[in-house]
Amino acid sequence: MRCDYPYLAFTESGVSLAPDINFLPKVPSQFHLNLEVCLPTFFPNPSSDEERRLHSLDVRRALLFYLKRSKAFRRDQQLFVSYTSPRLGSRISSQRFSKWLTETIKTCYLLAKRPLPGPVRGHSTRAMATSVAFLKGVSLADVCGAFQPVPVQPPQASFPEGATAVLPCRLEQGHIQDYHVLWFRQQPAERPAHVLKHRLDGQIERTSGFDERFAPVRDAAANSYLLHVQELRTEDSATYWCMAEIDSFSVAVSGAGTQLSVTGGESTREPAKVILLSDAAAHLSESPDLHALCLAEQFYPGFVEITWSMSGNTVVEGVTPGEVILNDDGSYSASSVLTIPRQLLGKNASLKCSVHHYSSGSKAERSLKLC
Known part of the structure; x- marks a missing residue:
């Protein structure tokens, strides 16, 4: 998340947060890539002590307060920045954000004078959300979705121009015959693009702009999906993500992506x-x-x-x-x-x-x- 417009926008009725152009969600569909989070003001005109107490939890109010307090030392447009030396004002890591989250949860239990239910981790918020959903009557099948696969991709790959790149996506959990696979490509400084979908029945649905050079393969022996990029061109250099999906994204988990570098092309330029x-x-x-x-x-x-x-x-x-x-x-x-x-x-x-x-x-x- 970023703190500059249009990624963060305030209105009288609430606040909206749009994902950074370089952010790839776990479900990288066009819907999720462009998903804007809109949060209405919580009790905008409190008229009682109880409403004023609840208004203190308003996200819009909290963000405005946070931006004002961090303005003097902010050195990065990422929304959350460090407030201590030596990283004062710089963007924080995901590990640091997880620590802030767990400390906040622990503080809430402490102020409520209630014992912690167990070890607190960054994903405890997600665990609590699913538990509350179940207790509110949401079916266990809807909460859990289904047994989630774990796609694993190598971080980098390099092939010469004109060759065929083979990009593997292995499932550590689940079986490739149980899931469709989608492939996405993101070139530097651009938004991710959907390449193709390889359905369970073998049908291939390609997005306009991606021809038969991009060929998906299922390797049952290795429990892996493969993307073959044939007759490589320098402009094929990009990060490629695989995603195992079933039942219209009721289960959809992506790998971490493979950065493909195409070497030896005439258009290749080293830094000037x-x-x-x-x-x-x-x-x-x-x-x-x-x-x-x-x-x-x-x-x-x-x-x-x-x-x-x-x-x-x-x-x-x-x-x-x-x-x-x-x-x-x-x-x-x-x-x-x-x-x-x-x-x-x-x-x-x-x-x-x-x-x-x-x-x-x-x-x-x-x-x-x-x-």
């Missing part, structure tokens, strides 16, 4: 520029944090890996990946920001960013000395 910038100058030394920006410009296709190291040691904490940007000439640019407390810097420390462009195989490094 790699730039490293930092606020390590002496006149900024009073700042508690050091900030560095690594920028890779004008490459094609749009997959690069930007990594950081400090005095030869890999750095992962404090790294904020930037969005991949599609340039007017069809090339891409990408960035990464490093925020690190100055107190962690040793004498004569050196900082380096490394850029690896998958399709061209090019690697570039930029370094600077931190005096």
